[in-house]
Amino acid sequence: MEKLPEKRRRKAVLDWLSSFAFVLPVVIGIAVFTIVPMVSSLLYSFTRTLTTVKDMGPWVWLENYRLIFGVYWKQIGESLGVTFLFTVISLPLNLVLSFALALFLAKDIRGIRAFRVIYYLPVMLPAVVSGILWSSLASGSDTSAFNVILTHLHLPAFSFYDSGDTALFTFILLGLFNIGGSMILWIAQIKAIPVSMFEVADLEGANAFVRLVRIILPLCTPMIFYNLITGIINSLQVFNGVVTLNIEPEGKEALGFIVVQIYDFYNSTDLSMACALSWILFLIIAIISALTFKLNRWVYYGEEV
Amino acid sequence: MKKFLAALLALLMCLSAVACTNPFEEEEDPEQAEAAGKVVIKVGVLGTTTEQDIFSRYKRSFEAKYPNISLQLDPIPGDYATGMNNYVINESFPDVVFTTGDQHAAYSSQGHFVDLRAYAAADDTFTFDDIYPELIQTTHYNTEDEGIWFMPRDYNKVITFVNKTMLSLVPGDNGKMFAGYGSFEELQANWDLETFYEVCAAVTKKVAENTQNPAGVSQEEKLAGLIKNTYAVDARYNWAPAYSPILKHYGGTMIDTSALNGANTDYSKVLSVDATRTMEAYRSFYQNLARPGYVKQSLTSSGVSLFPNSQAAFWFTTRPSWGEVISNNATFEVDFLPFPYDYTGVGCSGYAIPKLAESRISDNAETKPGTSEKMSNADYAWLFLKYVASEEGQNEFGSIGMGVPSRISLRNSGTWTEYGSAELNHRAFIEEVPGQTILSVNDIYCFPATAQKTVSDNCISIMTYVVKDGFWPDDLTLAMNSGNYAAIYGKVNEYKATMMTRINASL
Numbered sequence: 001m002e003k004l005p006e007k008r009r010r011k012a013v014l015d016w017l018s019s020f021a022f023v024l025p026v027v028i029g030i031a032v033f034t035i036v037p038m039v040s041s042l043l044y045s046f047t048r049t050l051t052t053v054k055d056m057g058p059w060v061w062l063e064n065y066r067l068i069f070g071v072y073w074k075q076i077g078e079s080l081g082v083t084f085l086f087t088v089i090s091l092p093l094n095l096v097l098s099f100a101l102a103l104f105l106a107k108d109i110r111g112i113r114a115f116r117v118i119y120y121l122p123v124m125l126p127a128v129v130s131g132i133l134w135s136s137l138a139s140g141s142d143t144s145a146f147n148v149i150l151t152h153l154h155l156p157a158f159s160f161y162d163s164g165d166t167a168l169f170t171f172i173l174l175g176l177f178n179i180g181g182s183m184i185l186w187i188a189q190i191k192a193i194p195v196s197m198f199e200v201a202d203l204e205g206a207n208a209f210v211r212l213v214r215i216i217l218p219l220c221t222p223m224i225f226y227n228l229i230t231g232i233i234n235s236l237q238v239f240n241g242v243v244t245l246n247i248e249p250e251g252k253e254a255l256g257f258i259v260v261q262i263y264d265f266y267n268s269t270d271l272s273m274a275c276a277l278s279w280i281l282f283l284i285i286a287i288i289s290a291l292t293f294k295l296n297r298w299v300y301y302g303e304e305v
Numbered sequence: 306m307k308k309f310l311a312a313l314l315a316l317l318m319c320l321s322a323v324a325c326t327n328p329f330e331e332e333e334d335p336e337q338a339e340a341a342g343k344v345v346i347k348v349g350v351l352g353t354t355t356e357q358d359i360f361s362r363y364k365r366s367f368e369a370k371y372p373n374i375s376l377q378l379d380p381i382p383g384d385y386a387t388g389m390n391n392y393v394i395n396e397s398f399p400d401v402v403f404t405t406g407d408q409h410a411a412y413s414s415q416g417h418f419v420d421l422r423a424y425a426a427a428d429d430t431f432t433f434d435d436i437y438p439e440l441i442q443t444t445h446y447n448t449e450d451e452g453i454w455f456m457p458r459d460y461n462k463v464i465t466f467v468n469k470t471m472l473s474l475v476p477g478d479n480g481k482m483f484a485g486y487g488s489f490e491e492l493q494a495n496w497d498l499e500t501f502y503e504v505c506a507a508v509t510k511k512v513a514e515n516t517q518n519p520a521g522v523s524q525e526e527k528l529a530g531l532i533k534n535t536y537a538v539d540a541r542y543n544w545a546p547a548y549s550p551i552l553k554h555y556g557g558t559m560i561d562t563s564a565l566n567g568a569n570t571d572y573s574k575v576l577s578v579d580a581t582r583t584m585e586a587y588r589s590f591y592q593n594l595a596r597p598g599y600v601k602q603s604l605t606s607s608g609v610s611l612f613p614n615s616q617a618a619f620w621f622t623t624r625p626s627w628g629e630v631i632s633n634n635a636t637f638e639v640d641f642l643p644f645p646y647d648y649t650g651v652g653c654s655g656y657a658i659p660k661l662a663e664s665r666i667s668d669n670a671e672t673k674p675g676t677s678e679k680m681s682n683a684d685y686a687w688l689f690l691k692y693v694a695s696e697e698g699q700n701e702f703g704s705i706g707m708g709v710p711s712r713i714s715l716r717n718s719g720t721w722t723e724y725g726s727a728e729l730n731h732r733a734f735i736e737e738v739p740g741q742t743i744l745s746v747n748d749i750y751c752f753p754a755t756a757q758k759t760v761s762d763n764c765i766s767i768m769t770y771v772v773k774d775g776f777w778p779d780d781l782t783l784a785m786n787s788g789n790y791a792a793i794y795g796k797v798n799e800y801k802a803t804m805m806t807r808i809n810a811s812l
Contacts, residue, residue, distance in 0.1 A: 050754065051390045052411045067810050075803065141603065143534055162603055248603055249766040267386060268807075269411055270755040 045276035051269045064276035076261060076277070080284075082168065083258045087235035090172045095227055098179035102186030103216070116187070120180035131244025134174050135161065139247065160251075167251035175241065182227050189223040190216060221299040229292055236285050239263065338375035344667040346685050347379040347399035348656070349392070355628055355707055356403065362701045367692050373669070374685055386411075393417065398659030400682040401689055404455050405654040406443030407545075410750045410757075413454035414446040418657040421453045424687045431691050436711050440653045442745035448562055455657035456690040459624070459708035462651045462743065463546050463644050464733045465501070466612060466620035466630070467492075470637035471529045472504065475511045475618070484508070489640055493730060501619070501645035505537035505599040508618045512536075513598075529637065530615030537599040539610055539617035542768045545761070546650030546746045547621045548590075553744065554646040557586025559764045560748040572808045575751060576760065578767055579797050585785050587771040587793065592781050595772040602772050623652075624734055625707045627725075639725075641733035643741070650746040653711055656693060658686045709734045753811035760808070763800040770796045 004012065045064055049057035068076055105116050122130070137145040140162025147157040160170045193216065201211050217224075239259040245252065258281055265274035335345045350360045357378070364376045379399040381388035389412060392398045398417065412418060421444075425431050433441055433453060440457040469489050477485015484507035486492040492500065508531075515522045516533040526532070541547040552558060557580070564574040577583050594600045601611065612620035613633040620626070621644065630639055643649075662683035670679040692698045696719070699710035703721030710719055722731045749757050770776050776792040783789040787798075 050415070051386075052393055052415045052417070052754070054393050054396060071806050071810050075806065141534075249762075249769050253766070264758070265755075268755050268758040270811075273755075 041275040041278060044272050045279050047272050049272045049275075051266065051271045057272065060272075064273050065280075067273070068276060068280065076258070079256050079258045079261045082254070082256055083236055083238070086168065086172065086238060086257065087232065090175055091228070091231045091235050093172065093176065094179055094182060094231060095224070097176060098182035098227075099186050099220075099224075101179060102183045102190060103212070105183065106187045106190040116184075119183055122177040123181045127240035128244045131241065132246060135246040138170055138174060140166075140251075161245065161247040162251050163248075164250045164254040167247070167254040170251075171241065171255055182231075185223055185227065186220065189220050193219050218300050222301060225292075225296055225299045229289060232288055232292065233285055236281065236288075333375055333377075335375070335377050338377075339667070339669065342669050343373055343375040344669050344680075344682070344685050345375045345377055346401060346682060346689060347377045348689070349379045349381050349388075349399040349402035351385065351403055352380045355625070355705065358705055359702055359707075362705065363689075363693065363698065366697065366701050367689060370692065370697075371688060373671075374688070376689065392659070396661065398661045400658065400662040400665065400686045401656050402659055403654065404657045406440070406457075406652040406745070406747055407749070409444070409455055409657060410446035410747070411754060413452065413657070414450075414750075414754065417659055418454045419660055419663060419683060421456060421658070421687075421690070422451075424658075424690075425453070428687070428691070431694070435713060436694060437651075437713055439651050439743050439745050440711050443652055443747050444655075445747075447750040448565060448748075455655040456694055457653040457711040458655040458693055458702060459653050460651065460711050460735065461546075461623035461625065461653055461709070462734055463550065463621055463623055463649050465642040465644055466622060466626065467640045467642055468530070468612065468615060468618050468620075468637050469640050471508070471531060471535075471615065471618045474526050474529050474531055475504070475507050477503075477507055493642060496642050496645065498645045502593065502599075504618070505594075506597065508535075508537040509598050528615075535616045535618075536601050536611060537617065538594070538619040538621065539612040540594060540600045541610075541621050542590075542594075542600065542772055543604055543765045545749075545764065546623070546652055548768050549746050549748075550644065550648035550650050550744055551590055551594075551646050552583065552586040553648040555586035555589035557583035559583060559767070560751065560760075562748050562751055565751055572752065572812075573801075573805055576801060576804055576808070578764065578804075579794070579801050581785055584790065584794070584797070587767075587797075588777070588781055588785065588790075591771055591777055596774070596777075596781075600772060602774065604769060624709050628707045639729075641730045643733050643736055643738045647740060648742050648744050649738075651743050652746060655711070656690055658683050658690065662686050752808055756804070756808040756811040760804050763804045767797055767800050 044056065046059060046061050047057045048060050048063070101119060105112055105119065125133070138160040139147075140157070140159035141147065142151065142157045144160065146160060150157055159166045161167050197215050197219075198211060201215060206214065237259050238257050242252070242255045242257060242260055243263065245255070258277070262274050262277045262281070265271075265277060333341075335347075338345050348360060350356050357380070360376075360378055364378075367376055368374065381403065382391055385408060389402075392402070393412070393415075402418075404412070404418075409418070422433075425433055436457055437460055440460060441453060444453045444455055444457065445451060446454065467489070472483045472489070472492070474482060475484050476482055479485045481487040483489060483492050484504040486495060486500075486504075492504070511531055512533070512535050515526060515531050519532070522532060540551075542551075549559070557577075559576070559578045561575055561577040561580070564571065564577070595602055610620065610622075610626075610629060611617040612622075613630045613635055615635065615637050627639070663681050665682040666679050667682065667685075670681070670685075672678060673680055673684070693702070694712060696712065696715060699712045699715050700720045702708055703710055703715070703719050703724070706721065706724030709721055710716075715721070716735050717732070724731075749761050752760050770793065776796060778789065787794040
């Protein structure tokens with residue numbers, strides 16, 4: 001092999017080193033803010049550590065996990081059940097509705113941008129603000145905004161967040177105000193479909209349904225997959241929307257998602273139990289995500305060459 | 306357009322920079338203060354406007370008294386628990402830290418604070434006897450502990466706030482306003498539990514009449530809040546210092562500390578939420594306050610209390626809540642009466658000296674009198690704590706109106722008695738009511754640390770069901786047992802099971 005001239009060799013080394021310099025901040029970031037906390041939380045989960053004590057507590061090995069699957073299982077199991085129920089209902093709803101909305105808002109009609117902004121606006125609301133807002137608008141009292149509207153329509157008042165029976169339904173329903181986030185991604189994907197494909201479809205006499213099923217949906221599958229994966233992760237980790245709600249305990253208990261339980265352990269100074277439960281949730285999410293990846297043959301990534 | 310956006314961006318960045326600057330313009334840079342030969346003492350304070358206002362007043366007055374000490378604000382990051390946990394993890398406690406009677410135990414029991422008894426014993430100019438003894442009780446971290454882990458700053462006894470404007474429009478059976486008493490002074494002269502219920506009944510009746518006939522309600526009554534969805538009392542039944550004394554009055558208690566028995570404690574007995582006498586107390590609570598409609602049967606969802614919005618004639622709360630009324634720009638007149646039950650709760654906030662302050666010694670520190678040893682930051686922090694408890698410090702604190710001094714000598718005097726108006730019944734905050742027992746509400750600390758929050762939260766949840774019609778039979782004279790009162794027993798048992806799970810797992 002021919003040796004490179006000294007000057008070119010030094011430049012190649014410099015390029016090689018500078019490429020590392022560019023990725024270094026990300027590597028450091030991931031190491032410090034992801035890897036280290038993950039490893040330490042795994043270690044904590046095998047100890048009895050309190051948030052009020054600096055040092056790591058004594059090793060108890062699998063004791064925290066034994067408690068979770070033992071005495072706490074009724075509570076944790078219910079919590080997992082509610083979390084899965086929420087995911088199973090809200091995720092498809094979000095996907096379908098945000099896609100339907102995107103189909104409409106992807107059209108080049110005069111003034112359509114204003115609608116895109118309007119639908120995206122709720123996403124920009126800070127979680128605390130929207131928590132306070134929804135607590136107030138959708139409380140079960142007959143003076144809440146929604147109940148005032150229902151009363152004016154001569155409909156009975158609804159308990160919304162104030163009852164254990166209706167809190168989850170209300171939470172899912174009001175969560176739909178944030179579909180603007182997914183909608184923007186759908187619009188980007190739909191807009192990226194070559195116009196020529198629609199023109200050919202028109203020439204072939206394809207109607208709107210055929211275009212949707214044969215062109216738009218297949219070409220949107222990467223985005224469906226992306227929204228599905230992020231949706232699963234976000235739904236299983238649902239938290240902000242609950243803790244910021246200022247509602248009756250009965251309603252709050254019905255929204256006892258798994259991350260709320262982790263937060264509760266942490267707030268009870270039980271850092272090790274919070275870590276153990278976090279790892280269980282992490283494993284659940286990892287398994288479901290892995291399965292989703294495994295079954296992603298329906299995703300169209302373009303013609304393979 | 307680009308230029309405009311650039312200018313807008315620059316303006317926003319300038320505004321952000323302003324937001325990051327210190328709100329205390331007179332704040333001296335710690336390094337400058339050190340260079341000027343001063344000892345810098347950092348004080349961890351909550352981020353609320355009131356707490357920071359209190360600190361700035363202390364700072365001005367304390368530094369004038371001790372020119373060689375510079376007090377530096379160290380805002381507790383985030384909410385209290387998160388901020389304190391950060392201090393623990395980073396070993397970054399300031400030299401003094403704000404705490405309260407119901408929040409210090411998690412840290413004092415883990416050795417993060419110094420026991421102030423040692424400092425008091427070595428100081429001839431100070432004695433804890435000057436502080437209300439019931440406040441000293443809240444400075445211990447459990448029923449067996451005798452340490453004094455923080456300096457009580459205020460005396461927060463639960464009393465009754467009164468909406469005088471509303472009551473001046475509520476007639477009694479004799480046609481006189483103030484529910485038949487004619488004036489607030491007359492109501493005050495006759496104030497007891499019977500009178501309280503009598504006024505509650507009159508307010509509820511008046512609100513019901515106005516709800517039935519909204520067209521006939523005068524503008525004055527509307528402005529006073531005598532309309533639909535107003536209640537006689539904002540009883541704060543989701544707050545232990547308010548509900549515990551009422552349950553105790555009716556013979557019950559959710560936490561029975563008399564059942565504590567060292568290592569052999571049976572916590573299912575200590576957690577007496579389902580004891581027959583406690584169930585009977587719930588029933589009395591419901592029967593006397595909820596069934597007649599005196600209290601709202603659900604917690605307000607707006608995050609705002611009823612009273613500051615003129616939606617309640619009475620409010621069971623403590624002095625700092627007055628700030629909520631003021632910040633709500635209330636247009637009604639407020640006055641104060643004692644808590645009408647046989648028991649009332651008391652608590653306090655104050656300042657602790659973290660253990661770390663003992664290991665910090667400033668280059669500018671003086672030597673301790675009679676020794677060659679230099680004073681540590683904890684020694685200087687003690688000077689600040691003594692100042693907080695002194696008449697001078699208590700008057701600085703009292704001048705903002707949101708607290709009652711913890712010092713007994715200021716029981717009837719000082720700036721706090723002049724705030725708002727000297728004509729107000731400030732005595733209600735400190736008055737010893739004949740037959741009334743003052744409870745230090747910190748029984749929760751008899752449970753293992755990791756179970757305390759669960760117990761506290763679930764006890765509150767129980768109270769939210771106690772006030773609901775749906776959980777009680779029509780006939781409340783039935784004997785108290787799980788057959789006659791299945792719904793409320795069911796809920797209480799459910800919560801007790803959750804609490805016992807956490808307690809047992811924490812042991």
